[in-house]
Amino acid sequence: MSSNQLLLSLKSWPEDDPELKSVSSLITRIQAQRGHFRDVDESILENEIREGKDTDPLFDDSPVEESGGGASNSALAAGEEPDRATQLKNAKAEIVALVGHALNEALFGLDYVSLLVSLQNPEAGSSSMSPELKKSVPVGSLGFDKVQRRADPGSVKEDLAISHAWKVEGLNSAADTLMGASKKLGDDVRKEARYWEQILAIREDGWVVTRMPNERRTLGVRFGFAESAAEYKNKGVGALRRGEDGDVVMDDVATTGSHGKAMLRVRVLENGEVKGSSVQSGNKCSGSVKDMIQRARNFIYEDELFFEITREARLMANYGVRTSEDAVTIDLGGGRSIVIDMAPLDDGDIVLDIHNPDSNLAQGVVTAFRILLSYNHRMSLRKRSKPPPPLTQRKIVPPALRMVAPITTHLLHHQHQLNLQNLLRHLIKVVKSAGMSTAFVTKPRHNCLKPVIKNVETAVEAFLERIESEATVKLPGGWKVEINMKTALGPPLYGTAYIIGTSHDGVSARLMGENRFTSSKEMEMYLFWCLERSIVNEVRYTNDKWEQIAQSNEMWSIDKSTRRIRISVDRTGLSIVTGTTGGKDDRVVWDGSDTGRTLQDLLNHPVG
Amino acid sequence: MSPQSNTKTRILELNAIDKDISTLLSTASTAITTLTSTPASASAFASASGQYHALLQSIVVRLRRQILLLEQADIPAPVTGNGGEKEGKGSGGGIDVGAFNSRNDVVGREMEGELWKGAKELVGLLSGDLEGDGDVKMG
Numbered sequence: 251m252s253s254n255q256l257l258l259s260l261k262s263w264p265e266d267d268p269e270l271k272s273v274s275s276l277i278t279r280i281q282a283q284r285g286h287f288r289d290v291d292e293s294i295l296e297n298e299i300r301e302g303k304d305t306d307p308l309f310d311d312s313p314v315e316e317s318g319g320g321a322s323n324s325a326l327a328a329g330e331e332p333d334r335a336t337q338l339k340n341a342k343a344e345i346v347a348l349v350g351h352a353l354n355e356a357l358f359g360l361d362y363v364s365l366l367v368s369l370q371n372p373e374a375g376s377s378s379m380s381p382e383l384k385k386s387v388p389v390g391s392l393g394f395d396k397v398q399r400r401a402d403p404g405s406v407k408e409d410l411a412i413s414h415a416w417k418v419e420g421l422n423s424a425a426d427t428l429m430g431a432s433k434k435l436g437d438d439v440r441k442e443a444r445y446w447e448q449i450l451a452i453r454e455d456g457w458v459v460t461r462m463p464n465e466r467r468t469l470g471v472r473f474g475f476a477e478s479a480a481e482y483k484n485k486g487v488g489a490l491r492r493g494e495d496g497d498v499v500m501d502d503v504a505t506t507g508s509h510g511k512a513m514l515r516v517r518v519l520e521n522g523e524v525k526g527s528s529v530q531s532g533n534k535c536s537g538s539v540k541d542m543i544q545r546a547r548n549f550i551y552e553d554e555l556f557f558e559i560t561r562e563a564r565l566m567a568n569y570g571v572r573t574s575e576d577a578v579t580i581d582l583g584g585g586r587s588i589v590i591d592m593a594p595l596d597d598g599d600i601v602l603d604i605h606n607p608d609s610n611l612a613q614g615v616v617t618a619f620r621i622l623l624s625y626n627h628r629m630s631l632r633k634r635s636k637p638p639p640p641l642t643q644r645k646i647v648p649p650a651l652r653m654v655a656p657i658t659t660h661l662l663h664h665q666h667q668l669n670l671q672n673l674l675r676h677l678i679k680v681v682k683s684a685g686m687s688t689a690f691v692t693k694p695r696h697n698c699l700k701p702v703i704k705n706v707e708t709a710v711e712a713f714l715e716r717i718e719s720e721a722t723v724k725l726p727g728g729w730k731v732e733i734n735m736k737t738a739l740g741p742p743l744y745g746t747a748y749i750i751g752t753s754h755d756g757v758s759a760r761l762m763g764e765n766r767f768t769s770s771k772e773m774e775m776y777l778f779w780c781l782e783r784s785i786v787n788e789v790r791y792t793n794d795k796w797e798q799i800a801q802s803n804e805m806w807s808i809d810k811s812t813r814r815i816r817i818s819v820d821r822t823g824l825s826i827v828t829g830t831t832g833g834k835d836d837r838v839v840w841d842g843s844d845t846g847r848t849l850q851d852l853l854n855h856p857v858g
Numbered sequence: 859m860s861p862q863s864n865t866k867t868r869i870l871e872l873n874a875i876d877k878d879i880s881t882l883l884s885t886a887s888t889a890i891t892t893l894t895s896t897p898a899s900a901s902a903f904a905s906a907s908g909q910y911h912a913l914l915q916s917i918v919v920r921l922r923r924q925i926l927l928l929e930q931a932d933i934p935a936p937v938t939g940n941g942g943e944k945e946g947k948g949s950g951g952g953i954d955v956g957a958f959n960s961r962n963d964v965v966g967r968e969m970e971g972e973l974w975k976g977a978k979e980l981v982g983l984l985s986g987d988l989e990g991d992g993d994v995k996m997g
Contacts, residue, residue, distance in 0.1 A: 418894045425890040432883030439876040446869050453865075458964050476963035486965070547965060602983070610984050617977045624970040631963070706974070 285333070365392045441496030448498040448539065449490060455540060462489050471500075473547035475554075477627035477634075479648065482554045488546055490539075498539045505545040507553060507592060512545070514552045514559075515593035516616040518608040521585040526608025528616040532595045555623045555653075556592050562650040569658060569739050580658050582665045588615060615657060618713075622653040625710040655739045656714045663717045663737035666746045667694055669770060670735065674723060676842060677781060680823040684840040685848025686726040686788055693720045716743065723777075727787025729754040731780055733773075748773040752780055758787035758798055778819040785817050785824070785849070793853050815853070826852060868927065875920050878913060885910045 269275055280287075361383045368375025369390045376389045452471055453459045462470040474486010488503040506512040513530040532548060563571045563578040570581035577591040588611075603609045639646070674690045681688045697718040703709045716738030723731040730753045737746040748767045756762060767773040782803040789796050789805060796805045796815070807813040812831040817824070823841035826849065838845075838852055889906035892899065 421890050421894045425887045425894070428883050428887035428890065432880045432887060435880035435883060436877070439873070439880050442876060443873045446873060450866050450869060456964065456968060458962065473965055475966040475969070477966060547969065551969060602980075604983055613980060614984075617973070617980055620973050621970075621977060624966065624973055627963075627966050627970075706970070 365389075366394060369393055441492065444496035445492045445498060452490070452498070452540060452543065457543060459490070460487075462487060465489065471543055473543050474550050475627055477630040478550075478554050479558065481557065482550060486547075486550055488543065500539055500542055500546075503542065503546045505542060505549050506594065507549070510594040511592040512549050512552065512595050513593060514555055514616055514619060515591055516612040516619075517589045517591075518612050519587045519589055520608075526603075526606050526610070526612045528609070528612040529600055529602050530593055530596045531600065551620070551623070552592065555619060556590070558623065558626075558651045559590060559619065559654055562652070562654045565650055566654055566658070566739070569655075569662075569745070571654060571658060578654070580654070580661060582661055584665070584669075586665070588612070588661065590615075590619075615661070618657055618660075619653055621710065622656065622713075623651070625706065626651045626653070628707065652714060659717060659737050659739050660713075662739075662746060663695070663719070663735070666735060666737065666770060667692070667719050670719075670721060670733065670748075670773075673774060673777070674721065676823075677777065677819075679842035680819075680840050681726060681781070681785075683842055683844055684785075684824055685850055686785070688723070688725055690721055690723040692722075695719055725781055725784035727754070727758065727784040727789075727791060729780060729784035729787065731777070743768075746770070750776060750780075754784065754787065758790065759783040759801060774821075781819045781824070782817050785819075789817075789849070789853065792850065796853065828852065868924070871920070872924060875917060875924070878917050878920075882910065882913050882917060885913055 357380060360378060361380050364375045364377075364379040365383065365387070366375070368379065369392060372389050376384065379389070449459060449469060458472040460470055460472060462468040469490045470487045471490055472487050474482065476483075478486070488500045490498050490500060493499040513532065514528075515530055516528045517524050518526040532545060536542075559578055560573055563573045567573075570583075572579045572581070577589055580588040580590070582588065602613050671692060674692075678688050678690060695717050698712045698715060716736055718734060718736045721733040721735075723733065725731060732751045732753075734749040734751075735746055736743060736749070739745070745768065748770070749764055750767065750773065751764045752762055754762065765776060767776060786798050786803060786805060790798060795808050797808055798805050799814075803818060804814055804816045806815075810830070814829060814831075816827040818827070819825075823839055825837055825839040827835050827837050829835035838847070840849075885906065889903060889910055892902040892906050895902075
């Protein structure tokens with residue numbers, strides 16, 4: 251074992267009294283011992299330690315003390331307080347001097363009165379005379395008498411005139427002061443009446459006039475929304491102060507954001523070009539308080555709306571929603587997109603251009619956003635009316651509102667439905683130009699059309715659900731295709747799904763029943779396939795000289811087995827390739843334009 | 859009487875009292891001026907001061923009435939418990955009346971009404987265009 255071996259004791263150390271070492275008790279003890287920490291710095295403390303002195307540097311060797319008698323003055327001049335001890339010393343000396351002075355004066359008075367009294371009553375007078383006075387003057391040596399002055403009639407008259415004039419002047423000045431006060435009060439009353447008149451007008455307009463929270467003496471008007479998110483809840487009260495001339499003034503209310511942005515704007519963009527925009531109406535320039543309250547209310551609503559939109563949009567990047575600092579873009583595909591941002595109010599009265607469908611769309615979207623926020627406010631009230639969730643340690647972040655999602659669902663569904671309709675129209679045109687009969691019927695958004703709106707909530711709820719459209723297509727050859735498209739941004743669809751059911755006689759193709767596609771491209775391919783097989787079936791029905799080869803899209807002639815046709819459908823249209831073994835293939839295409847030639851013509855009178 | 863019109867009458871009454879107080883001061887001034895005019899007329903002063911007292915009396919009576927009405931309406935709200943020292947500040951026992959009054963959602967309801975009205979107008983405006991958006995038949 252080495253000499254520096256550790257000796258461990260199993261007994262615990264006695265615990266220090268926490269009170270003794272706590273900073274609060276240390277500070278009081280240090281202050282009691284050596285005064286304040288002011289002007290204490292490292293060097294002073296080091297000096298003190300080196301010299302082992304137990305003295306207070308502030309009193310003994312601080313620079314303050316070294317500067318001598320002018321210490322307190324110079325300290326005061328430097329904007330500092332002299333230290334407390336000097337202050338006390340000075341004050342004490344001052345009080346002592348004043349008390350001595352007062353005592354002296356009182357004794358002089360006593361001597362004077364005593365000397366006077368000693369003339370009449372030497373006993374009483376001399377008892378209170380000071381020995382000094384007794385030494386210098388004999389008792390009873392100061393006499394007194396009442397002086398009787400004869401009044402001078404001239405001066406009496408003058409006195410009366412003066413006093414009368416003073417009285418008149420006094421009364422006049424009192425009358426003037428009263429009149430001035432009356433005028434001032436009258437002015438104030440006029441302003442007050444004007445103020446209250448305007449307050450009443452605001453109240454009659456339906457606004458809630460109330461005391462300002464935290465500012466009891468001021469009236470305020472509430473233009474905010476009780477069900478707003480926490481960020482906006484406390485903003486919606488504006489103080490109604492009285493202006494110079496009694497008008498109501500609202501000076502601390504925001505009616506626009508930065509750069510005058512006050513209202514939500516929706517624009518429809520196609521390949522970066524603005525095709526349509528919503529209207530930012532609102533009487534921008536009116537300075538009246540009522541309009542200002544209205545603008546403040548609209549702004550706080552729009553601001554919250556945009557805040558909630560960006561909050562929700564950030565979570566929707568997987569649905570083609572992009573967010574930047576000041577805009578949200580919903581991508582609709584095909585180069586079209588919808589941009590949502592905040593914009594200043596329009597100048598003047600710009601009305602909606604109802605002949606521009608894109609402007610109508612933009613205005614519709616902006617209206618839908620506003621209604622959805624108000625619906626969300628309703629839901630928030632409903633939620634608050636229920637018993638609160640159990641308390642937890644975690645901070646509960648309110649979930650994002652559902653506004654962008656339903657609107658995007660609608661927009662995407664609408665876009666996909668338009669695409670589907672265009673595709674079907676094209677196919678029908680193609681088939682008809684080839685001389686066959688076909689038709690389709692669509693029922694757009696059939697699950698959310700409500701003929702009667704009973705109340706706000708059911709109306710909006712229908713809008714929030716997933717959306718379905720149906721299309722029924724009659725193809726040639728007795729084929730019937732039913733397309734059911736559904737859009738929902740969320741499980742289980744995450745976009746648009748097409749459920750396509752086919753029914754036919756089962757000869758040209760075995761596949762029947764329902765198929766499900768989640769991309770429009772797949773759906774398109776399937777429809778092309780259906781059309782190919784249905785045309786095969788049509789040929790089989792109408793022309794008994796042709797036979798399908800192994801359920802493919804090729805057929806051969808029964809008469810002449812070397813002659814074949816292949817039927818294929820793609821985006822350009824229907825193309826039939828005819829040919830014979832060993833010969834050259836011919837290709838006939840129906841792309842919807844009138845070729846003056848039908849499929850039957852081709853089959854009966856082959857080219858070449 | 860509805861609280862709305864009641865408030866309005868009260869405020870108008872208080873304004874009238876306010877106005878009379880300023881008149882009262884000017885009456886006092888007139889009364890004093892009659893004393894200094896030459897020749898001073900006792901009857902003129904008597905009538906002026908009579909007017910002053912009558913006005914004062916009417917103000918006092920009306921103010922009393924207002925106080926009575928306020929008390930009947932429990933304004934300031936009756937103080938209960940230990941909130942006694944706050945009495946007279948219009949505090950209602952330490953409750954911030956302003957914060958409470960601003961909790962209703964009149965604004966929200968009105969806004970919602972306006973929004974739906976706007977939406978209805980928009981749909982009405984576009985209904986011509988909307989016709990093409992219904993069932994599509996082709997064939």
